Amino acid sequence: MSALLDLQIATDNLQIPTQEQIQTWLDTVFSHLNADEKEITVRIxxxxxxxxxxxxxxxKDKPTNVLSFPFEMPELFLPDNTDGSDIYESTDDIEVPNLLGDLVICTQVVANEAEQQNKQNLDHWAHMIVHGTLHLFGFDHIQDDEAEEMETLEITILKQLAIDDPYQDH
Known part of the structure; x- marks a missing residue:
């Protein structure tokens, strides 16, 4: 139960976590959710x-801390007058990509938020990785009950990483 990390660094900012730290944070989420191994791209x-x-x-015409883009399997385009049965006898023959999705994280926004909220920079990075990854797994915070469930998961996962509740006042 681990993430296959594809790390893309598109910044000159040096105040970013290491690949090993990001991998640890991702693996903690995957382990907590008992998730199968999936590939995830993290672009900084x-x-x-x-x-x-x-x-x-x-x-929205402004910067944000993290964006999550879940992988969506494209529809198989079949020729007219076929149901696809002549292409594959069963779905076992189809190689399904093992992709979870992409996270895009902004260095400046994360650093500014950490400072404004009196948090350690790396703790806030961990929170953004956990938060974004939960979005990739389908969790959301639009409705109050969804937000409560997602925040509880975040707090629990971050606690496993010895990081304080990110929603408490600092």
Missing amino acids: VDEDEICELNHQYRG
Whole structure:
């Protein structure tokens, strides 16, 4: 139960976690959820890139801390007059990608939030990795009950990493 990490660093900022730290945080989420091994891309960017993505995908023209993009399997395009049975006899023959999705995290926003909230920078990074990964697994915080469930999971997982409750006042 571990994540297959594809780390992309698209920033010159040096105040970012190591690949080993990110891997540990991801593996803790996967272990807690008893999740099968999946590939996850973590892309660390500056404000310009996150702002552009936030505008393009969420219609918000401002930077944000983390964006999550769950992998969606594209539909199989079949020729007319076929149901696909002549292509594959069973789904066992289809190689399904082992992808969970992508996280895009902004260095400046994470650093600014950590400072404003009186948190250790790496603790806030861990929280963003945990938070974003839970989104990739389908958790959300739009409704109050969903938010409570997701926050409880985050607190529990971060506690396993010896990190304080990120929602308490610091």
